[in-house]
Amino acid sequence: MTAVASEAAADPAALLVGFARRLRAAGAEVSGERVRAFLRATEALRPWARTDVYWAGRLTLCGGPDDLPRYEREFAAWFGGGEQAVPRPPAPAPPRLRPVLRNAAVPTGRPGAPEERAPRLPAPAASTDVLRHRDVAELSAAEREQVRRLLAAFALRGPVRRTARRRPARRGENDPRRTVRALLRNGGEPVRLRHRVRAERPRRVVLLVDVSGSMAPYADALLRFAHAAARGGHTEVFTVGTRLTRVTRAMAHRDPDAAMAAVARAVPDWRGGTRLGELLKEFLDRWGRRGTARGAVVVLLSDGWERGDPELLAEGMRRLHRLAHRLIWANPLKGRPGYAPRAAGMAAALPSVDAFVEGHSLAALERLAAVVRGGRPPEGIPREGADGA
Amino acid sequence: MRAALEETGYLVDEGLAIACFLALRLNRPVFCEGDAGTGKTALASALAEVLEAPLIRLQCHEGIDASQALYDWDFPRQLLRLRASEAAGVTDPEKLEGALYDRRHLLARPLLRALESAPCVLLVDEIDRADDEFEAFLLELLSDFAVTIPELGTVRAETPPLVVLTSNRTREVHDALKRRCLYHWFDHPDLARELAIVRRRLPEVTARLAEQVTALVQELRRQDLVKPPGVAETIDWVRALHALGASEVDASLATATLGSVLKYREDADRARGLDFAAVLAGRG
Numbered sequence: 106m107t108a109v110a111s112e113a114a115a116d117p118a119a120l121l122v123g124f125a126r127r128l129r130a131a132g133a134e135v136s137g138e139r140v141r142a143f144l145r146a147t148e149a150l151r152p153w154a155r156t157d158v159y160w161a162g163r164l165t166l167c168g169g170p171d172d173l174p175r176y177e178r179e180f181a182a183w184f185g186g187g188e189q190a191v192p193r194p195p196a197p198a199p200p201r202l203r204p205v206l207r208n209a210a211v212p213t214g215r216p217g218a219p220e221e222r223a224p225r226l227p228a229p230a231a232s233t234d235v236l237r238h239r240d241v242a243e244l245s246a247a248e249r250e251q252v253r254r255l256l257a258a259f260a261l262r263g264p265v266r267r268t269a270r271r272r273p274a275r276r277g278e279n280d281p282r283r284t285v286r287a288l289l290r291n292g293g294e295p296v297r298l299r300h301r302v303r304a305e306r307p308r309r310v311v312l313l314v315d316v317s318g319s320m321a322p323y324a325d326a327l328l329r330f331a332h333a334a335a336r337g338g339h340t341e342v343f344t345v346g347t348r349l350t351r352v353t354r355a356m357a358h359r360d361p362d363a364a365m366a367a368v369a370r371a372v373p374d375w376r377g378g379t380r381l382g383e384l385l386k387e388f389l390d391r392w393g394r395r396g397t398a399r400g401a402v403v404v405l406l407s408d409g410w411e412r413g414d415p416e417l418l419a420e421g422m423r424r425l426h427r428l429a430h431r432l433i434w435a436n437p438l439k440g441r442p443g444y445a446p447r448a449a450g451m452a453a454a455l456p457s458v459d460a461f462v463e464g465h466s467l468a469a470l471e472r473l474a475a476v477v478r479g480g481r482p483p484e485g486i487p488r489e490g491a492d493g494a
Numbered sequence: 495m496r497a498a499l500e501e502t503g504y505l506v507d508e509g510l511a512i513a514c515f516l517a518l519r520l521n522r523p524v525f526c527e528g529d530a531g532t533g534k535t536a537l538a539s540a541l542a543e544v545l546e547a548p549l550i551r552l553q554c555h556e557g558i559d560a561s562q563a564l565y566d567w568d569f570p571r572q573l574l575r576l577r578a579s580e581a582a583g584v585t586d587p588e589k590l591e592g593a594l595y596d597r598r599h600l601l602a603r604p605l606l607r608a609l610e611s612a613p614c615v616l617l618v619d620e621i622d623r624a625d626d627e628f629e630a631f632l633l634e635l636l637s638d639f640a641v642t643i644p645e646l647g648t649v650r651a652e653t654p655p656l657v658v659l660t661s662n663r664t665r666e667v668h669d670a671l672k673r674r675c676l677y678h679w680f681d682h683p684d685l686a687r688e689l690a691i692v693r694r695r696l697p698e699v700t701a702r703l704a705e706q707v708t709a710l711v712q713e714l715r716r717q718d719l720v721k722p723p724g725v726a727e728t729i730d731w732v733r734a735l736h737a738l739g740a741s742e743v744d745a746s747l748a749t750a751t752l753g754s755v756l757k758y759r760e761d762a763d764r765a766r767g768l769d770f771a772a773v774l775a776g777r778g
Binding site: 134136138139142145146149150156157160161163164165167168169170173268269270281282285286288289292304353354389390394395396397399 | 508509512513515516519520522527555556557559561567569570572573576594622625662663664665666669672673674676677678679720721
């Protein structure tokens with residue numbers, strides 16, 4: 106605090122810019138333009154008043170509700186305590202957003218047979234939140250090679266839908282606007298009729314990638330798959346584990362390795378437990394119902410190991426199914442011989458799923474991409490116990 | 495600023511008052527985000543009232559383009575003009591062209607109207623529903639408040655309009671647009687402020703009814719609902735009860751009119767499990 110205070114005496118602008126820097130270091134997207142706006146805003150107010158600086162910064166340096174808690178934290182840290190001076194606005198995000206649980210042992214996230222986890226008691230994994238950041242850059246050479254092929258092969262596009270927009274075309278309905286415009290250009294002589302058709306756009310694709318411990322062997326590959334898919338711009342990517350994290354922004358890096366590093370920074374729950382039901386509900390409340398999932402193709406990439414109440418997951422899947430255009434579940438375990446959707450979560454979810462596909466290999470992901478585009482699933486939708494066992 | 499806004503019946507908290515002040519001082523648009531029914535759109539009309547300026551509203555929708563948002567030529571009138579000129583024997587092409595592309599034949603859509611009638615308040619409602627292309631177009635317009643019509647020349651706002659953008663977050667609005675705006679997140683108000691808003695908006699209802707309903711809504715918001723009710727719903731509920739001639743509400747009446755505040759079956763089911771009587775008793 107004393108350092109800050111002496112700095113303030115020297116140059117108030119430096120103090121403000123220092124704060125903006127700190128905010129940027131904390132992960133906020135603080136551009137130079139934003140900082141200029143912040144300085145101008147503070148100048149227009151009373152730069153010595155803590156509340157005014159607080160609001161000037163909040164209005165100019167934040168860009169979404171997710172930025173606000175971080176802003177609060179950094180502001181308090183930089184300008185010191187004295188909470189009585191600044192009335193704390195209520196947290197913008199719903200309070201049920203992030204229950205922090207860290208009482209149980211860290212699961213090992215052992216690669217290999219996640220199926221073996223079945224007989225484990227659900228309790229310890231359910232209440233675990235591993236705040237461990239995984240360095241996804243350290244992949245084996247074989248994986249890298251596989252990923253390169255993956256990236257070369259993929260462009261994930263949803264099926265097209267008609268939009269309200271119309272575009273000029275050679276045939277189709279009459280386009281009175283363009284026809285009259287052409288007519289005026291020709292001195293009022295009707296020369297040729299112009300036509301237009303409804304424009305089409307690909308549907309949005311929403312990927313929900315499970316990054317819990319049991320999915321650890323697949324998470325890297327699936328996230329890279331998601332990165333390739335997100336290039337088109339009509340794709341939203343979320344990770345689920347013990348928390349729901351939107352990683353579309355982190356995925357925006359063109360370079361896959363940079364994107365993966367950004368995702369690793371953004372996701373706090375690598376290799377933790379799975380709370381699919383709760384997170385699906387959170388997804389629906391925060392994103393799905395607002396429009397992200399409406400009319401979209403939603404793909405869940407998960408093994409269906411649910412540590413919570415399967416009924417909650419079933420209810421969430423029913424809601425999601427009503428919202429989405431198509432609901433696809435890709436399960437890497439499905440490729441194993443003798444697999445049956447016995448996991449409680451998987452069994453609860455299946456009735457609401459439009460297509461149930463594999464997701465364990467490159468070929469399986471290619472098939473998944475075909476299904477997203479609107480092809481038929483490779484084989485019929487397996488009902489409980491109909492497949493394998 | 496705050497006092498002026500409250501005079502119009504729109505109650506603001508400190509952050510929003512500062513946002514409006516800065517918007518005027520720095521000529522920056524205010525970007526309003528938050529749940530439905532928290533007063534984002536109402537802010538624009540309150541500002542218009544304070545500034546005694548017209549409110550021009552552009553409702554965004556998918557597929558909106560420049561001809562719907564900015565300007566369009568009135569083709570039928572141009573044709574009529576052309577025919578009339580021909581009949582009158584006008585031969586000077588310069589003159590004819592000038593007459594055809596006259597300001598009278600231009601249909602001003604909301605954005606152009608806002609530039610021409612500034613000072614005014616321009617409300618760009620639900621920007622998240624428009625396409626990305628439209629966002630880029632808007633960005634250009636908001637940065638210099640001028641537009642060039644090829645046939646007429648440049649229209650520039652003498653005083654930049656005060657712009658309010660709202661978004662329900664159905665889609666992430668591009669950062670380039672947000673960067674040029676003051677960002678304000680609208681939260682549900684606390685009990686005292688919500689009560690004050692209800693009382694201000696509906697002065698005809700009894701204090702007791704307003705108080706009870708506000709307490710109920712606050713309790714509902716604490717429940718885990720699919721769609722937590724906004725202030726707009728609170729006002730609807732109070733209005734509905736008032737229309738039924740109630741001066742206070744009891745548990746059975748609240749349950750009977752629940753449809754005006756909860757719009758999902760799941761939510762209504764959950765709310766029925768609530769002990770309304772206890773909540774009401776708690777308020778005394």
